[in-house]
Amino acid sequence: MKRVPRGGGLGSVDRYFGITERGSTFGTEVRGGLVTFVTMAYIVILNPIILSGSPDVLGNFIDGSADGEQAFAQASAVTAFTAGVMTILFGLVSRLPFGFAAGLGINAFLAFSVVGQVTWPEAMALVVINGVLIVLLAATGLRRMIFDAVPVELKLAITVGIGLFIAFIGFVNSGFVTATGANSPPVGLGIGGSVVTVPTLLFVITLVLTGVLVAARVKGGLLIGLVTGTVIAVIVEAIWHLGPRTGADGEVANGGGWGLTVPELGSAPFSLPDLGLIGAVSFDFGRVGLVTVVMLVFTLLFTNFFDAMGTMTGLSREAGLSDEKGNFPRLKSALVVEGVGAIAGGLTSSSSNTVFIESGAGIGEGARTGFANLVTGGMFLLAMFFTPLTGIVPTEVAAAALVIVGALMMAQIKHIDLGDFRVLLPVFLTVAVMPMTYSIANGIGAGFVAWVLVHALSGRAKRVHWLLWVVAAGFVVFFARGPIEALLGV
Numbered sequence: 001m002k003r004v005p006r007g008g009g010l011g012s013v014d015r016y017f018g019i020t021e022r023g024s025t026f027g028t029e030v031r032g033g034l035v036t037f038v039t040m041a042y043i044v045i046l047n048p049i050i051l052s053g054s055p056d057v058l059g060n061f062i063d064g065s066a067d068g069e070q071a072f073a074q075a076s077a078v079t080a081f082t083a084g085v086m087t088i089l090f091g092l093v094s095r096l097p098f099g100f101a102a103g104l105g106i107n108a109f110l111a112f113s114v115v116g117q118v119t120w121p122e123a124m125a126l127v128v129i130n131g132v133l134i135v136l137l138a139a140t141g142l143r144r145m146i147f148d149a150v151p152v153e154l155k156l157a158i159t160v161g162i163g164l165f166i167a168f169i170g171f172v173n174s175g176f177v178t179a180t181g182a183n184s185p186p187v188g189l190g191i192g193g194s195v196v197t198v199p200t201l202l203f204v205i206t207l208v209l210t211g212v213l214v215a216a217r218v219k220g221g222l223l224i225g226l227v228t229g230t231v232i233a234v235i236v237e238a239i240w241h242l243g244p245r246t247g248a249d250g251e252v253a254n255g256g257g258w259g260l261t262v263p264e265l266g267s268a269p270f271s272l273p274d275l276g277l278i279g280a281v282s283f284d285f286g287r288v289g290l291v292t293v294v295m296l297v298f299t300l301l302f303t304n305f306f307d308a309m310g311t312m313t314g315l316s317r318e319a320g321l322s323d324e325k326g327n328f329p330r331l332k333s334a335l336v337v338e339g340v341g342a343i344a345g346g347l348t349s350s351s352s353n354t355v356f357i358e359s360g361a362g363i364g365e366g367a368r369t370g371f372a373n374l375v376t377g378g379m380f381l382l383a384m385f386f387t388p389l390t391g392i393v394p395t396e397v398a399a400a401a402l403v404i405v406g407a408l409m410m411a412q413i414k415h416i417d418l419g420d421f422r423v424l425l426p427v428f429l430t431v432a433v434m435p436m437t438y439s440i441a442n443g444i445g446a447g448f449v450a451w452v453l454v455h456a457l458s459g460r461a462k463r464v465h466w467l468l469w470v471v472a473a474g475f476v477v478f479f480a481r482g483p484i485e486a487l488l489g490v
Contacts, residue, residue, distance in 0.1 A: 017095050017369040022321070024368040028219075029097075032367025033375025035223045036099045038393055039361040039401050040376070042173075043083065044383050045260050047102040048075030051351060056115035056123070057287070062277065062349060064120075070274065077273035077384055078350040084380030086341045086353045091373025094334040098315055099359045099376045100341050105303055105439055107351035114296055121282035124346045126293070128281060130300040131342025131352065137305070138335035147309060147331070149465035152324065154447050156416045157427040159314035161434035161443045163409025166357050168435035170402030173259060173395045174203035197256045198242060199396040202233055206400035214364070214404060222365045222401055229397035233263035259395035273384035277349035295485055302478045304352055307440045308338045311355045318409055319363045357440075360405040422458060426451040445475035 014020050019029060051062050052071035061068030062075055079102055086100035106127070114123045137143040171177040175197055180188045190196055195204065210225030218224065236242070237258070244262050247253035285293045312335075316328035328334075341353035362372055413431075418424045430447030434440055452472040455464050477484065 013371070017371045019369050019371060022368040024366060026371070028366040029369060029371040030375050031220050031223055032097060032362035032365040033372035034362075034379070035226065035365040035401070036097070036356075036359050036362030036367065036372065037376045037379040038223070038226050039358040039398050039405075040083070040099050040101055040356050041379075041383065041393055042260060042395055042398055043101040043104075043356075044076055044080045044380075046104070047079040047107055047351065048072045049260070050104075050107050050111050051075045051349075054111040054115055056119045057117055058119055060120065062120045064280065070276075074274045074277045075350070077275050078277045078348045080380050080383040081273065081275060081278075082344050082348045082350040082353050084377045084384070086337075086344055086377075087373050087380060088377035089340070090334070090337045090355075091370030091377065093337050093370075094330045095370035096312075096316070096321070096328070096330070096334060097319065097359060097362055097367035097369060097372040098312060098334075098355045099362070099373065100353050101356050101380075102345060102351040103304070103307060103354040103356075105307060105441065106300060106354075109299065109303065110351055117288055117292060117296070118285065119282065119287075120349070121280050122285060122287075124349050124351075125281045125283045125285075126296050126300060127346030127352050128343050129297050129346075130304055131339050131344075131346060133297070133301055134304060134339030134342055135336055136339075138332060138339050141332070143305070143309075143335050144332055146467050146471055147335075148327070149467035149471070150448075151451065151468075153416050153423050153427055154430060154444075154451060155313045156317070156412050157430040157447055158310040158440075158444060159317050159409055159412045160416075160427075161431040161447075162310060162314040162357055162360075162440060163406040163412070164431060165406075165434040165438075165440060165443070166360065166409065167403045167406025168438075170399035170406065173402075174399035175200040175259065175396065176203060176399075191255065198236060198240065199233075199245075199256075199258050199394060202229060202236065202394070203396040203400050205229070205232070206397050207403055210400055210404050214408075220365065222361055222404065225404075226393065226397060226401055229400060230263060230393050233258075233394045233397055234265065234392065237262060237264050261392070261394050263392050263394045263397075265392065269386055271385065275348075279347065280349050281347060291488055295481065295488075299478070299481060300352070302445075302474065303439075303441045304342055304354060306444045308335075308354045310440045310444050311357050312338070314357070314409060314412075315355065315359055315363060317412060318360055319368055321368065358402065358405075360409060361401045364405050364408050422451075422454050422460065425454055441478075445478060448472045449475050449479075 052068055052075045055061055061071045063071040083101035090100055110123050177187050195201055206225055206229030213221030213225055243254055243257045245254055245257035245259055316322040322328040345351050345353040426447045429450045430443050433446040434443030449472045452464055452468055
């Protein structure tokens with residue numbers, strides 16, 4: 001029997017977000033929003049680590065100084081602020097439970113590539129330009145046309161690939177999978193083929209506990225697992241004082257320590273946010289020239305465009321909100337707001353903000369509407385004032401939730417008919433390339449190019465949408481951008 005939304009204020013909220021209509025409840029949405037925040041909270045620590053650690057072409061850090069003393073605190077504040085505002089905005093406009101924050105691929109590209117050629121304010125201006133282009137593509141319907149041109153098999157493959165990508169991130173962040181430093185094998189189990197550190201062991205314990213709770217269909221299983229794992233971590237740190245894995249210089253100084261965050265209660269959990277980076281943008285690109293600007297924006301656009309499309313496709317299917325073609329409610333508005341996230345991220349110097357794959361944790365907890373985003377976004381805004389508390393959840397505990405979500409998303413592969421090799425190869429490349437190259441965009445690109453080539457060269461060129469040809473050609477340029485830049489003398 002279908003429930004009827006209550007009258008009054010809560011009834012209006014229910015009808016606006018479609019909470020009852022989508023088979024959810026206020027309690028479920030709150031739990032889902034909290035779980036999404038917990039699994040995304042690491043970005044308040046990781047994003048400033050990436051952005052504040054690289055000087056630009058003039059030797060200045062993101063805070064404009066030569067020593068970067070205040071860079072981390074300022075980057076952390078704007079990261080939480082922008083994530084909170086954009087997550088709430090997306091929830092109100094699209095009414096979907098997808099959290100927003102600084103995209104890891106783009107922030108790394110800015111820190112490790114772009115600022116070697118331009119200043120930080122100029123790099124953030126490039127992000128703004130990228131966002132404006134995305135908004136225009138979405139508003140004119142071209143982004144939707146490209147989205148509709150993608151075969152449903154590739155959309156499903158994107159979901160599965162993201163699941164593996166999420167799981168791989170969890171394995172790496174927990175120390176369960178590590179780089180060997182050798183050509184073969186490039187990665188291995190733990191240290192020397194064994195799980196030898198307490199944080200990684202806690203990851204395993206949290207993973208098993210959460211997996212049992214989810215398998216038993218316990219309500220709030222993911223959240224219970226995360227909270228329990230964090231409590232255990234705090235107790236372990238209080239007893240053994242493991243400390244951080246890396247030293248002040250970023251090098252590994254304590255192999256048995258915690259990853260990005262140490263689970264300990266500090267004496268001063270409250271601090272006022274420093275939002276001084278807001279508006280630190282410069283559109284003066286005279287230092288590098290038009291060709292370099294175009295190539296940098298092109299790279300940002302492709303990464304932003306298809307990462308977001310792939311993530312939203314996967315999350316909407318995981319939430320049961322997409323149709324057989326992979327479309328979901330308010331798709332156009334969702335794509336427009338996603339572009340606004342890039343603009344906002346550039347204007348606040350937090351890097352392009354986009355949909356986060358970790359939102360799958362909240363969806364796995366039952367979130368189905370944008371009401372969950374109000375909770376997630378509110379927690380991010382609070383995190384501006386409680387950055388020390390945000391860092392209590394260790395990376396190893398959050399990683400367990402990512403692996404669980406990855407497993408849940410993997411189940412979508414059952415909907416793909418792999419009997420035709422024209423479908424099998426592009427699907428396989430999409431799924432495999434994402435985790436292996438640590439990039440959603442790379443996986444989507446490999447799948448698109450393979451789909452077009454295999455179908456065209458096997459006598460089925462007419463079945464390939466013309467827009468897919470255009471996108472595939474664009475991805476060829478994207479993959480070959482290094483030689484192209486060298487040829488153009490960029």
